[in-house]
Amino acid sequence: MSVFTPLQHAELAAFVAPYQLGRLLAFEGIAAGTENSNFFVSLEAGECVLTLIERPERQATLGFVVALLDRLDAAGLKVPHALRTREGRAIGELAGLPALLQPRLPGRHVLQPGVAHCRAIGDWLGRLHQLTREAALEQPNDRGFDWILEVGPLQALSLPEAERALLAETLAELAGERQHLESLPQANLHGDLFCDNALFEGAELSGVLDFHNACLGPMLLDLAIVANDWCSEPDGRLDAPRLSALLGAYGAHRPFVAREALLWPLVLRAAALRFWLSRLIAAQANAGQAVLIKDPGEFRQRLEQRRVAVPGLPFAL
Template sequence: MAVYTDVSAEELAAFIAPYGIGELLSYKGIAEGVENSNFLVHTSRGSFFLTLYEKRVRAGDLPFFLGLMTHLAARGIRCPQPVKTTAGEMLGELAGRPAAIIDFLEGVWPRRPNVAHCAGVGQALANMHIAGQSFAMTRANALSVSGWRPLFEQASARANDVQYGLADLLTNELEHLERSWPTDLPQGIIHADLFPDNALFIGDKLSGLIDFYFACNDMLAYDVAICLNAWCFEPDHSFNVTKARALLNAYTRERPLSAAEQDALPLLARGAAMRFLLTRLVDWLNVPPGALVRPKDPLEYVRKLRFHQNVATVRDYGLAQSGYAA
């Protein structure tokens, strides 16, 4: 979450009026994340999130995202729900941007995920994958392997300014991933961005998944690989196999990974590291002037990529080949 577009109180009050959520009392921008402009809005009837969609989010994709959240919630997945206007519309326009009001979920995201948090997110991810199988709408993953080279080309000329030798590392890894990327693993709806700041907890119990604006159709095991990168490394960048085992065991209890998915997981984890390394690198090099945003360090994902390059089998992530804990 971030703020790229300012909104005046008068504009916001007029925007929320058709939603029937009461009078505007206060609002504030949310500075975390890097994609859309987000505000926490307090009205006479409660608290809500306002999102203005920009950057990589296309207006044509918004019915998919909002419809997916409605679909998942109807099947027991705790996630925010779009608020409709009295005319039944979920989308509007504010400050020249597509905008939506989303209801507020209780909970906080874990700044230092523990083993219980990792297990909770693994279980929730598997249940989301299962629930998503019956969602009729589809959306291609523009940030899968075919989208990485265009990102690299945006950043390659200045990559070595961020770290010496980074351009060569990315060139070699991208060639390997393009050559080896699997195409025949089980597919479905994936979250594609399930980082700790997109999972809310009350204590150690997960209270909801949020921020579905990268959700798409792709390999389900790739979503698991994204979570290994996001949840199972320590602040010193060491890999915590205990957290990984908890995440993978919780996931496989709900949706077992096939032998092919397990074999592919180290490669998928490399790809997931490459995806976030590249998008972070592009963002790092192209922060809009005056934006209230904290770009995330791309070098964190260089270290993660190097770890995955040395992984031999899924056992190195704490999962036995059978799909159960080692």
């Protein structure tokens, strides 16, 4: 179970009391987390989710996350806004860690998305970017292109020869196009919009979760992260109907510019490499611990496939 910091009933009951949502009835850890400790919390007033922010770098960005969620919630996007105490405080402290209490959204994860799911998530992502591109909230991406180029060579030391070659080739591509990548149109990004961070009721999107990787950055990178997860076959290839649905729904909110069309294949590779690296690092850090460790090889395989053939962006200007 991926709960890094266990809680006792009494300490959690004291924490939730100022929210004026009634007595604590029950709580349980959520096994799916890989970075934070998350809990389902049952209160007399309803169901909530509690998150304890474990990583120090994420603790420093929690105010940004709360502000972004407030903005998206006010615009009608389906997100778990931060609940407030009677004093209006959104960020609390529990077990020595920053803590966030949010309403539990309806729906369930769809881990094998179809065309309708990809269309819905493309529409949601397009709305996020369109809403924030003109007046984005400032927050650097601590796992963007700079991070990839910094940590990539360090991870190469522990890889077999064939994988080192794949990593080196992709890093060289990114380094060569770094200036053009940094000039891509920007907005606030979700940064981690995998299938397990969205909820559906049937084919209807009921919520998007986990904004702790949100930041300001190239919109194309956010779209590539989604495409690599939502539209990939088991062998890592992109599924054309799902990708077309994703890009079409997203593109209805803003047209792609020419440099985005040119860099799209490389940004897909960069997005795959970003999660290959982060999963390698997490696997090393959590080896032997009773926490969820996601397979780094899944994104190595997707990176290999993105070097073969990638469909272009639609409606590029």
